Structures are given as structure tokens and as C-alpha cells.
Amino acid sequence: QPTPLISHATMSPSKQNNLLSMYSSLSLSKSSYSVISAFCTEDNIPQCISYINQELASLGLSSTCIEASSPGAAGLNPVPALNATYELLQIHRRTMCSLEELEREQLKKSSTLEHVQMNNSRLKDQLELSIREKSGLHEMERQLQLKIKTLQSCLKTEKDEVQKLQNIIASRASQYSHDAKRKERETAKLKERLSQLLVDRKDKKLAIDVLNCLGRSDGKRSHWKTAKAAASHEGEMYKSLLSDYEASQRSLMLENAELKKVLQQMKKEMIHVLSPRQPSIRGATADDSQEQADSDLEDRAGDSSRGSLDKSCEHAREQLTNSIRQQWRKLRNHMERLDSQASQVQNQLESNKDVISRETHEDEMERMRREVQQCKEFIDAQQQLLQQQLNTSFDDETAALLNDCYTLEEKERLKEEWRLFEEQKRNFERERTNFTEAAIRLGREKKAFEEDRASWLKNQFLNMTPFTDRRRCSSSDGQSALSISKSFLQLAMSQETTHALNRYFQLLPSGRRFKSQVKAKSRLRCGDLSIFSLGEDENSLT
């Protein structure tokens, strides 16, 4: 690539236009940068300028045109040149951005393409597989159909055979019976012949030889066979039959009565079972007819209970059975309804989130039991470990060591605290001594102040003259007063010391005396020493 550019760099700028426009779509490469230095030389500046202007115009940047700084000069007007450069840079940046985007797009697209291709191949495989499966299933189905056909034909043949065999059996049976009848007729004939012969032969007669005739078993005399006897036999037979029938009829009647009683009872109970629910259940169904039927039943119940023992007529019996059937049907419907309701309620309970269904409840219970068990086990383990610990602590050295380990931290802490406590105590002691010293000093100074005051008063009184030379004495007195007040100030400065002082006063019984004196002093007004208050007024030390 660089070679043609370098070659074209030596060409005249007019020819450069065509070639450059051809290569204008080239992405900027390092080689092209090296070309730029070869493109323009000292000689062909105006041509280059014109060319570049042409190119810029073709690119659409009509805003700026590079122009020479002065016609014929080798320089460039910087402003348009810079503008043009800037615009070019902008264009370059934009193209870079778009290039990046395009690259990204291309990457995305290639990845999606890959993915789609993979999917495609996978689906193709799947499709192949399912097609193969389908063909396999088709094959199986065909075989099964075939099998069914063969089995059906087998069944048909078997049935036909069975039918045929049955026909054979029937025909054979008729044949046998015919044959047997024929044979029987023959034997009957033979028997007749034989008996005839035997009767005729008379050689060996049948006879009975009895020593003497026996009496009848029941002791009665035998009777002649007469028609009356025959009739009496008939009568007796019928009598025995009748008595048997009567006995059976009696037992049946009893049974019947029992069953009727049972039915009545059942009916009553069924009515009783159904009646409390009637207002709630009977909705659109005919209430009136039901009640009518019930009342009818009650009537009939009364009737049939009255006439139950005697021969009940068909009508009453039918009615009873019908009513029983009706009631039973109602009861069954009721039961079915209850069953469906119960199942519905069960479903509702199961679907209802607020109410825990039985299964979840049981699961929960199970889980909790397991947890409890685990906790128990845990506690047991812990206890065991504890036991072990306690047990092993009886081992001397390790026990001592362990004890030390456990209490060391506490000891350290305790030591720390003791140290702090000691420090504070020392501080307090120090302060106390300071306070006591201060207090003692204060007392002395007060005493001095009292003496001074007394002398000053004395002086004042004595000096209650208009003479001014006596004033010097008062100032000297004032100095001592000032010094006192200074010490007072010092004392008053630290609020702490006042408090300490108070505490000190509290502690020392002899301080009372002092306190009262101090109080008295506070009422002194001495110019700007109004800080005599010392906080005493606030602190009530009574």
C-alpha cells in the first residue's frame, strides 16, 4: 500500500485529485500518515491548497477554505486552515465512533448468528430424532394393530368352534337319548317276555313260609281295602299337606309381621332423620308435596299399624314399600349431598391459605417435632460436654490452668479498676489537702482582714474629720483588704474549690463556726468585690 502512495506523492497535485479520491475511503493507517509529509512540499503549496479545498468541498465542508496567508506566499492562513483541521478532526472522531459502533454491532450480530446457527443445528437434530421416533411409533402401532386383528380373528374362530362343539353335543345328546330309548324299549320287551315265562313256568314258585302270622305293629286289626279306605287315605294325605301348609303359612306370617315392624321402624327413623333438615335442604323442591306425603305416611303408618296383624291388603303393602323406598332414596340423596358438601369444604380448606390444611398442619407438626428433637439432642450434647468439662476439671494441673485462664481476664480488669480507684483516691486526697490548706490560709487571712477592718473602722471613726491626710491610712488598710479580696478572688475563681470547700465544711464539724463567719463577711460590699458571694448564697449549707 505505501508504495503507490509514495509514488503518487511525486506526482503533480492535479493528478493527485483522482488518486486521492480513490483512496479517500481507506481507513487511516500509519502508512498514510507518512504520506502526508510526502504529499505537500515547498513547491506545490498552492496546488496542494487548491486540491485540499476541492477535497474539502467534495466532503461537504464548505465552511472553510484554506487560503494562503498572502497570494503567492508559501504560508497558510492559519484560521481557515485550523478550522478545516478542526472540522476534519471532528469528522474523524465521528467516523471513529461510528466505526466502533459498527464493530460492536458486527460482534453482536456475529454472536447472535452463531447462537442461531447452533440452535438451528440442535433443532434439526431434535427434529430428526422425533421424526425417527414417530416412525418407530408408527411401526409399533402398525404391529399392534396387526396383532389385534390376528387376536380378533382367533377369538372369532374360537367362538365358532365353541358353537360348533355345542351343536355337536346337542346332536350327540339327541342321538344318545334316541338310542337309549330304543334299547330301553327292547329291554322292556325282554322283561315282559321274561316275566311272562317265569309266571308261566310255575316250577319254582315263590312262597312265603311263616311259622305264624305276626300282629300288626300298631296292634290294630288290618282293614279291608275299600273305596272308603281309599277316600280316607286321600283325606289323610290332604290333611297332612294342609297342616304343613298352615304351619308354613303361620311361620311366614310371623316373619312377615316382623319384617313389617322392622320396615315401619326404619321408615319412622328415616323420617325422623330427614325431617329436621327439611327447612334447610328443601329449596326449590316441592315442600308442600313432601309434607303432604309425610302426613299421608303418618296416616298410613297409623292405619297399617292397626291392621298389621290381620291379612294386609296388597294396596297397603305396596304403599308401605313405596314409602320406604321413597324415604330411602331421600336419605341416600341427602347423604350424597352431605358427602359432596364435605368434599367441597375439604377442597375449600385445602385451597384456603389462612386455614392450614391438614397436610400442611401435619407437616408443620412433623417439622417442629424434628426441631424439638434436634434441640434436645443439642442440649444433651452440650450437657455431655459440660459434664466432660467438669469431670476433666478434677484433673489438678489442667484444672488450675483452666481456672487461671478464666479468671485472668477478670483479674486484669479488676486490677485496672483498682488502679483507677487508687488514682482517684489520691487525687481526692490531694485536693482535700489543698482545700484544707486553702481553708486554713483563708481563715488566717480572714482573721487578718478582721483585724484590719476593725482597725480601719476604728480609723474611719476616728478619722471622721474632713482632714484628708488620714486617708492614707485607709488605703493601706485597703491594701490589706485588697490582698484579702485577692485571696478571696483566688478562692472564688475555682468553682471546684468552692464545692470542695463546702464538702470540707460538711466533713469538718468545726467548720460551722467558720462558715458563719464567712457568711457574715459576704455581706460586705467593697466596691468591685461583689464576688463575695463565693457561691455561698446559692449553696445552702444549713
Next chain:
Amino acid sequence: MNFSEVFKQSNQLCKVSPDGKYLATCVQYRLVVRDVSTLQILQLYTCLDQISHMDWSSDSLFILCAMYKRGLVQVWSLEQPDWHCKIDEGSIGLVSSRWSPDGRHILNTTEFHLRVTVWSLCTKAVSYIKYPKACSKGIDFSRDGCYMALAERRDCKDYVSVFVCDDWHLLRHFETETQDLAGLEWSPNGCVLAVWDSCLEYKVLLYSLDGRLLSTYSAYEWSLGVKSVTWSPSSQFLAIGSYDEKVRILNHITWKKITQFEHPSTINNTKAVVYKEVERRPVVSDDLSLHNITVGTTLFNTQSKYEICPLPVQIPVVKPDPDRANPKIGISSLAFSADGRYLATKNGGFQVQSLSWHCTGDSLILLGKEQLCLCYMETEQEDK
């Protein structure tokens, strides 16, 4: 259980008298009568030929001894040992002989079932009944002894004749709707006669005393049918045992089946108790010293005891030969207990000759060929 000494007998003819005082046994051609309590021989009679059949009369006064080969029947009296009675059927032959309920008539069935001869011991009169049917149970007396039902066959049709036992007057004669009547039985109250067909057809007919058909029952067709029938003591139920190994119970009011009992080869009904006899043979050691043999008298006796088998129990079943007639499958004997609470049934080819209940109804005796077994019922359990 104590056993007496062994007495000789022949043909399994050994019967206790109806009043329970005497025991009669037949040994070849001798009839031995013993006292039941002491087993002392009271009487000894000698017949003319080997005794084929022996029976007590209902009042325990007479014993009949039938000799089928000779066609003779001899009757002996206990009160009067000299009294004798001989009935000769002649050349017509004798197939079976029985007492009438009053104990004064003897009914002989001739050979080929040509006729039934009724001999009266009171009047020496003889009556004939023609065309008796040759079937397993063609004659039955009602329990009170008043009536006799006889199965007849004429012109390839079955009939039933009802006679009054008093004077053998024919009370009723009616045709039955059976193909081949196999048996008939009076109900204990004497009012209903159950008639059943041969095993080729399952059909049970119920006739009242006066000959009216009350009901017909048929459980299935084509397969082998009824094998055994019995009434309950109260006449309320009729139990029908069939070749399909089921017992069906009909009730006397509607004559419809109220229940049926199965006999499966595997018992796993939790209410059933299965007792199995377990034999314990003593181990015979090699050194069979004389001492052992004399001391251990039970050495060669196999002890057996019954133990309760845990459910389910598989009963050993022997499949009978399907080509042979009268296969050994199905319910061959039924017996109700006296109070009607239990029904004992025997299914299959087990070697049980008879089932009999004690009159109190709480124990059952099973007689096999070589063994007998007594079952005591507990009041709460039900056994089949």
C-alpha cells in the same frame, strides 16, 4: 378312646338296633346278636346261605337276612328265637330286600327290576308293583312311615308312584319331567318329594305330596350334573351336590338357590380351619432286639395326630380319568347336622365312605376304609 376286641363280620353287615340295645353282625351265614353294653352274645341264628344283606325292623324286634344268590329272605325274631320266616322269590331272583316302615312288610326287588314284591308278615299276602326303576335310589319312605315313593319307568318315561304304607294303596301316580330319573327323597316333613335326574342332565324337581310339580331347578346344562342330594332336618333347605364341585342350597319357600358353596383346591378363606393328619412313624433302629420289641408295643403302630395347617392350604387333588364314566369328582356325600347348623360335604375322590353326625349335632364321624375320624365342632366355628 377305648376299643373293644375285634369281632368277625362279613360283607360289612353290622348294625345296631334302632332302639340302641342290640348289635347284630353277620358272619358268613350266621347272624350274631349281641348286647350293646356288654357285647355278650344274646342270640345266634343260622341262615341257609351266605347273607348278602341284613337289616333290623323299625321296632327292633325282627331282623331280615337276604341271600341274593338263592333268592331267599329269612326273618328272625329276637323275642321268640324259635320263630322263623322264609320268603322265597323263586326263579325270579332277588336284587334287594328291605323292611317297610311298620316293620311288618318286606319289599323285595326282583332281578332285572321286573317287579317289587310286597310280602306281608301279618297276612302272608303278596302284592306286586310293576316296572320299578333301576336307579340308585328308586324307593324312599317318608320319615313318618306313612308314604312310600317309588320311581317307575314305562315307555321311556319316568313316573313316580306314591303308596300309602298302611295298606299299600296307590295314592298318586304321576309322570316326572326327568330324562332319566336317578333318585328321589322325601323331605323330613313328608310334604315334598325331591326328584333328580341322572348326571347327564342337571335337573331337580320338587313335587308336593299330592303329585303337583312345585318347582324345577337347573343350575347349568351340558356338564355333568347332580351327584348327591340331601334335605336339611327342618325341611327348609335342600342341598344339591354336583359334579362341578359345588353345593347349592335351595330354600323351601321359593325353591330358588339361596347360596352355593365352592370346594376350591386351595383354601385361603380366613374363617376356615384346616386339620391335617400327620403320621408319626417311629424310627426303627437297626438293632431290633427282643427287648425293644416286647417293651415298645407301639413300635409298629404309627401314631397320628391332627395339626392345624396355616393358610393357604393346597389340597392334593387327583385328576380323574376323563374317559371313564362316573368320574370321582364332585360332591359325593352331604350331611346336615341335626340342628341344621352345619353341612358336611365330601368332594373328590377321598376315601371317606360315610359322614354321619351325632344326633346332638356337635360332632361328626368320618369313616374311611381303614380309619375313622371324629370331629368335634366348637359352637362358634363353622366347618365344611
